[in-house]
Amino acid sequence: MMSKHPGTGSHTVTVFVFPGVRLLDVTGPIEVFTTANEFGGRYRVQIASQDGREVITSAGTRLGADVSVDEVQEPCDVLVIPGGPEWETLIKDDALLDVVRQLDENSRCTASVCTGAFLLAAAGLLNGRRATTHWRHAQELASRFPSVRVAPDAIFVQDGQMMTSAGVSAGIDLSLALVEDHYGAEVARSVAKDMVVFMQRPGGQSQFSVRSRAPHTHQQMLRRVLDSVAENPGANHTLTAMARRAGISVRHVTRLFYDEVGTTPARYVEQVRLEAAQGLLETGDDPMPVVARRTGFGSPESLRRAFVRHLGVTPGAFRATFRTAGRGREGSGVHVGAVVVEARVDDEELSAA
Amino acid sequence: MMSKHPGTGSHTVTVFVFPGVRLLDVTGPIEVFTTANEFGGRYRVQIASQDGREVITSAGTRLGADVSVDEVQEPCDVLVIPGGPEWETLIKDDALLDVVRQLDENSRCTASVCTGAFLLAAAGLLNGRRATTHWRHAQELASRFPSVRVAPDAIFVQDGQMMTSAGVSAGIDLSLALVEDHYGAEVARSVAKDMVVFMQRPGGQSQFSVRSRAPHTHQQMLRRVLDSVAENPGANHTLTAMARRAGISVRHVTRLFYDEVGTTPARYVEQVRLEAAQGLLETGDDPMPVVARRTGFGSPESLRRAFVRHLGVTPGAFRATFRTAGRGREGSGVHVGAVVVEARVDDEELSAA
The missing domain is CATH 1.10.10.60 (Homeodomain-like)
Structure with a gap:
């Protein structure tokens, strides 16, 4: 893939944060990359905010930044763009979109989590590319940005150096895939097991969608x-x-x-x-x-x-x-059960008219 | 369960943090409780550190605290005790264990994530109870604290007002169960779908364990x-x-x-x-x-x-x-596949000799 040092070597990860950023969009990937360092990975992770100060996340927690955007000097291997509930306001913020473009120019791979895809799309970085976002907003992404080919069912999508992932916890899945690219499947699997998450989860994003309402019609x-x-x-x-x-x-x-x-x-x-x-x-x-x-x-x-x-x-x-x-x-607190055989589903693209 | 206001009403959640706390142990539960507020929940979440200052997590990120432990006045409904890689040092820290006991006394339900179970056990709060922890440390928990009945395969365990969960991301599963107790299954399901996580994941913790080495023997x-x-x-x-x-x-x-x-x-x-x-x-x-x-x-x-x-x-x-x-x-970035039928597994207890 875009790996500079496949197998060994260090990789820098910059996570961009802003006021109202969704907490787990940020911390899921960071946990993956830093945990990989326990198993042979060599990630240097930094959190960058516009002015270098801490931000208040959508969960109300205060999250420290390591650097300001201007201090991000050398090119990074992975840029993570998380989402936030106020994405509609964010994509009208030209200064913010400029920052996203500037960071992207300086990174080998740019990865969004959840509604972070809207920031990438608004910055023009997803034009002509396949992408995904939170299932609740997939249709919206397709209709606002007709040049983006939205895959509403994907947990994550890679198209060239751009990666996009589904809602919130899907940032963990995406990050595991990057660890696998950088340091191999065994390291990625160790991280997944340490975090007690699946390497691949059964099924796509559609199973999480809410049931659609009967469409409006005047007929x-x-x-x-x-x-x-x-x-x-x-x-x-x-x-x-x-x-x-x-x-x-x-x-x-x-x-x-x-x-x-x-x-x-x-x-x-x-x-x-x-x-x-x-x-x-x-x-x-x-x-x-x-x-x-x-x-x-x-x-x-x-x-x-x-x-x-x-x-x-x-x-x-x-x-x-x-x-x-x-x-x-009931009883034990242990509830398990699953038998899985393989199946395959063609992913469906929302072709925005 | 221990719910003070089943169905409606507000619930306070205190998350205790300390230097070296594992990032996702803290942020997973916080994301669940604050997301529940979007779907009818009424959680007030606060992060408490010993002195009220921010802490540096095991991932190297700086996480702000809302209050010091002494400022936690009124009883809380849920106390969350996360873990950290330095748990062996932590359980020798008498002042820290005192804080855990003090916070627990003032809470209706105490829930640990990952190696947080060691803090609860060292504080004497799991005596005679069933509990779980990260699969890698389950045997260690059982042998260090013989009065704790360790369920090594559980994703989470509830025993009276004490809850313990498996490694890292299992804190999300535990928190979803609490949301279900407080506000019902529909709210919990909405949170799970919004975060794109499963309400119940297939299988217990054993599937995450690393393969055991052949035991040492001099024979x-x-x-x-x-x-x-x-x-x-x-x-x-x-x-x-x-x-x-x-x-x-x-x-x-x-x-x-x-x-x-x-x-x-x-x-x-x-x-x-x-x-x-x-x-x-x-x-x-x-x-x-x-x-x-x-x-x-x-x-x-x-x-x-x-x-x-x-x-x-x-x-x-x-x-x-x-x-x-x-x-x-390959190709699409979408990989899916699973067919599940039901099965059931009896949980096994590690009976610490």
Whole structure:
């Protein structure tokens, strides 16, 4: 990759912080790089703020800076740009964007965490590149910056010397990948085990998304169709059934979906069913055949295929990772369970129109 | 649980920091509690240091404190005691242990992260309780503090008003469980999704452990047996075969194992085979039948059963989470894959003799 000294040698990491920066976006990567030093890595990590003073993070904690941006002299190997809840204000701050550009020019690899991707995009650094961000903001990134090819499901994306990662804790995943590039898989694995995090987590970011709301529409007929799907995802929602229910032609239903919802009726129904199934798995104890039936998938096998295709994990995996902690903690505080076989999901790009 | 105001109301969280505290032990829980405030939680989080001044963490970053320990007036709902690499020095620091006791007395729930469990144990707060800590130190905790019942595989353990969690990032898991107790599963789930972490991760802490070395022994005969197992875990290592190889009786082999290794020959062999299989799955591409054969499990089904019993995950799950990131990143930067079915593992207690 962009490694200057593969295998050995030291690497400098500069983490840029600003008022309101998200705490874990900063400290996750720093923990990874400094822990790597226990296992053969040689990272020199510095925190840079605009004026060299400490900043107050979005969590309210005060975080010291080691240098001001102007004191960052030599080129660094990795520049980390974290995010923050006030990203909409930040991307209007021209001085801040200038700093980001200046730091990026002086770094061999620039990596954003979470909404840090918005800073990179606003600074023009992601033009024509593939990138990701927090699942909640992926659509927003794509529509604000049409030249960025957003991969909404990725935990992290590398495109040339630019790397972007998903929400918050994904900065840890991205940093582990960098450690692997710099010092090899064994060092990276030691860091992951020391921090008690996975080298690769099962599934993409989509499994973390909140269920979508029924889209707004002023078309009364379409509204009725959408509501009937949302109210009872397990019912018969073939194109013919929906058309009959709305009292319009199949072709008209299809066109309404295309114009107002931006997808086909079949895809919309599958999305609603998927989200209903996610809800049942998160909070209920129904066996898989019941979940499949109640959500309109019919069989556990269809349910399984839809989950793997869209979320990268099976319904069982999803249930195991998102059901509530309380249940598992009964008695021992130890709750475990997972059997994993391999599956593969094509990543989907949000093509911003 | 210990919740004063279940469902609503505010909760105060005090995080105790000291020089050399591990960065993510502190910031993981703080990120969870402050993020909960975005979803209906009402946490007031403060960082307390002994003298109220900032501390330098083990990562070298400067972290501000909000109050000194003496300024912590009112009782808090949650006290967080993080760990640090210098825990051996810390537990000899009587003044520090006094502070821990004083803070604990004033809190409704005390929760340690990682080696923070050593501080609680040294302060006498875990006597007669079940607890966990970083997998690397679980045995050490059990032998130094025989009255603590150590659960080495747990991600976190709750025993009365004391909670302890595994290494580093497990502080996030523990904090999510507290959020669930205080404000319900929906709030906790929102926090997990916002931070892009799992509500429950697949498998216990054992899957993160490094492979054990062959135990030291001065018994030449036993040494030969142990070496032959380590050199070729896939060979025939029945009790009879081992006895013949060492030129001693079956009963003698059994007694040597019991006295010198502290377990039965069969358990020892299974452990070595398990660790050999972990190694092959982490770094190789062998199909499961080959892994099973090379490591002496014979069939994929036996391999699977051993993994689920000891690690809480299947071999496929283990491979998916611990193989190197580089491989999966090719092309797209998106690497996913997991199918999970449920399994359950009894937690094992290290009974400190």
